Amino acid sequence: MYYFLLTNTGDQKLSIRPYAANAIKQGLNPLIATMSVIGLISLPGMMTGQILCGSSPVIAIKYQIMIMLAIFVGCTINLVDSIIISNAFVFDSYDRFRESVLKK
Secondary structure, rough: HHHHHHHHHHHHHHHHHHHHHHHHHHHHEEHHHHHHHHOOOOOOOHHHHHHHOOOOOHHHHHHHHHHHHHHHHHHHHHHHHHHHHHHHHHHHOOOOHHHHHHHO
C-alpha cells in the first residue's frame, strides 16, 4: 500500500500519513485508557498526598488534571518526534523501505 500511495501521490510524507496516524493512535491508546480511570479506580499519589496534608480536594484535583495533561502532551510529543526521526533511518534516498533495518 505504501508503494501504491508513493506512486500515485509522488510525495513520501503523504504516503506515510495513514501509517503515522495509525501508529500515533495505537501508541496513545494505553495512555488514554490510564487517564480515563484516574480517580475512579486508583487515587494518584500527588492528589492523595495533598488531601492528606489538608489541601482542598478541588485544588488537589486541579493539580492532578494539570499533571495528567502535561504527561499526555509530553508523551504525544515524544511519540510524534520518534516517528519523524525514525523515517530518516527507515527509508533510503529513493524513498524505498530499507529491509536491513529489521535485520539484526
